[in-house]
Amino acid sequence: MSTSATPDRFTLPDFPWDSLSGHAAQARKHQGGVVDLSVGTPVDEVDGKLQAALNSVAGIPGYPTTHGTAELREAAVAAMARRFGVTGLDPAAVLPTIGSKELVAWLPTLLGLRPGDVVALPELAYPTYEVGARLAGAEVVRLADGQAPPPGTKLVWLNSPSNPTGRVLPAEGLAEAVRAARAVGAVVASDECYLSLGWDAQPVSALHPRVRDGSLDGLLAVHSLSKSSSLAGYRAGFLTGDPVLVARLLEIRKHAGMMVPRPVQAAVTAALADDEHVAVQRERYRARREVLLPALKAAGFTVEHSTAGLYLWSTRGEDAWDTVSWLAGRGILVAPGTFYGPGGGKHVRVALTASDERVAAAAERLQG
């Protein structure tokens, strides 16, 4: 038997949050306990209707379908039209995913990208886009605002509202990004997991008629129910857009067993059919934002962008790790901007995903 060296593609970056453990230990020592605003994990209980839907099919023993039930796919198409004005989608072009992180990590590979291909990301971006490119052996370029992807780019990630900056790309900006990607023959994957969380700006889907320029060709929208429906624990998301691309992804995912459990499919269907629990969850985040945003400003922070989504992109004009330390000394844990790209060296990302009580504690500590 012969062994070969580990290929480069499996040399992954260090898991960013591991490097926060020292600051986490410091923050935990605070006498009032830690306020952890470093990750975007939901804290509010799953809506009863969704729990009931999960339970309603818990007795079914057979394998679920990779394509999801017809009800799920129809509910996704209806929700995209009702919530975001995205009309004209084909239910056959909806594909449930096991949360969206796995899809983000494997999309370049599933699309057949290989060494020499390029994946373009926003300058500051969710780290898994880069992980996905590396798993396919592809190269990464980070694009500044309005910068066109270079020739050789096979996949362009868009993310509006952005993690980490909470920035919203208006419809014209998205349309320009789509045009530029199409000009080099790249697929556009628009990660829209914060689309229902606009505060001072109204986010738009890349599939919206004002953006797609008459065609869904080469366009994929990646949706997650983790934030909008507080379903992170269920692992629930879906993909939709270009029917040809979705059919290709479906075929591979069928062979690879990448299927969403049947009870989760039922919960997703219920979640997509109901806007009320989304509005309730949204109001919770709005209230937390209204406490944290002024508290950060009063403590001398400048909060940039952050017009949508679940994060306040904040700076004290110093090195990000100094800000992480300053906050950890007050029992507040946040993520340094460097987790999202070299351009984040002076910012921290403050998440709105903590209970009302913890958010109030953070605001009080920021005063002190």
Ligand SMILES: Cc1ncc(COP(=O)(O)O)c(C=O)c1O
């Ligand atoms: C931009 C972005 N995309 C994707 C995800 C993955 O979410 P999930 O796997 O829970 O759907 C996250 C999670 O925080 C995110 O911030």
